[in-house]
Amino acid sequence: MPGASVFTQQFEVRGRDFANAGRASTAIKEILKEIGIPPATVRRAAIAAYEAEMNVVLYARKGTVELQVSPREIRLLVRDEGDGIPDIELAMQEGYSTASEEIREMGFGAGMGLPNIRKNADEFRIESVVGQGTELDIRIRL
Amino acid sequence: MRLEEIRRILNCEVLSGDEDLEQEVVAGCGADLMSDVLAFATPGSVLLTGLTNVQAVRTADVADIKAIVFVRGKLPDREAIELARIKGIPLLATRLTMFEACGRLWAAGLRGQPEQEQPQNAGSVRLHTTV
Numbered sequence: 001m002p003g004a005s006v007f008t009q010q011f012e013v014r015g016r017d018f019a020n021a022g023r024a025s026t027a028i029k030e031i032l033k034e035i036g037i038p039p040a041t042v043r044r045a046a047i048a049a050y051e052a053e054m055n056v057v058l059y060a061r062k063g064t065v066e067l068q069v070s071p072r073e074i075r076l077l078v079r080d081e082g083d084g085i086p087d088i089e090l091a092m093q094e095g096y097s098t099a100s101e102e103i104r105e106m107g108f109g110a111g112m113g114l115p116n117i118r119k120n121a122d123e124f125r126i127e128s129v130v131g132q133g134t135e136l137d138i139r140i141r142l
Numbered sequence: 143m144r145l146e147e148i149r150r151i152l153n154c155e156v157l158s159g160d161e162d163l164e165q166e167v168v169a170g171c172g173a174d175l176m177s178d179v180l181a182f183a184t185p186g187s188v189l190l191t192g193l194t195n196v197q198a199v200r201t202a203d204v205a206d207i208k209a210i211v212f213v214r215g216k217l218p219d220r221e222a223i224e225l226a227r228i229k230g231i232p233l234l235a236t237r238l239t240m241f242e243a244c245g246r247l248w249a250a251g252l253r254g255q256p257e258q259e260q261p262q263n264a265g266s267v268r269l270h271t272t273v
Contacts, residue, residue: 022200112177
């Protein structure tokens, strides 16, 4: 059966928790390395996870990053509770950002997050409900 | 280029990873925006940045950056140094500006990507030529 997971792990991510921002993604990277996924693929998954995790930290109240690994693919499901994205097409454009000055001073908010995720994914789906939250489904084939 | 050469060319202070300076980096990347590092840096690069918080180190770890040089005399916080030790990412600091530091490394032969790899469009066929 396609997509049957052999491994699943979920990480909690808190909004504005800058001290721990990126921990889920670095843990995911370690797991994928240990499983024996090729380094270039590990890097793609880690970058996609990190951008998605930072989006939760920077813009949402809280969220989860779920890693699923099957023989066919790596899947990252990122769900958050937050303001949502009113215009996804606009948010997908390189350079478009609603980031505050505080976020930019941290080195983020360049408007490259979602485009970076798309670039590193084989399949990328994003759904958002304004006032409720956003859900990303990122798949990288093995 | 070896990290030891980079230390010498940029007159760097070594903040962590003193014992790892014999490592080679394949390319260089200069950026203060972490998404740019994630989007454009070559794995195995040295990162030159003015961003000194812990996210610089996390970004380096995620993007397979081998070492970080902090420019403009800025020093990272304790948390960033601690994480770099755990992840085995050497940290160096120079008083030079970003422009000056990148320029000196480029003049010494370091490039944005390894010599034989030219920029190419995503999804194109990769051709390798041996010279």
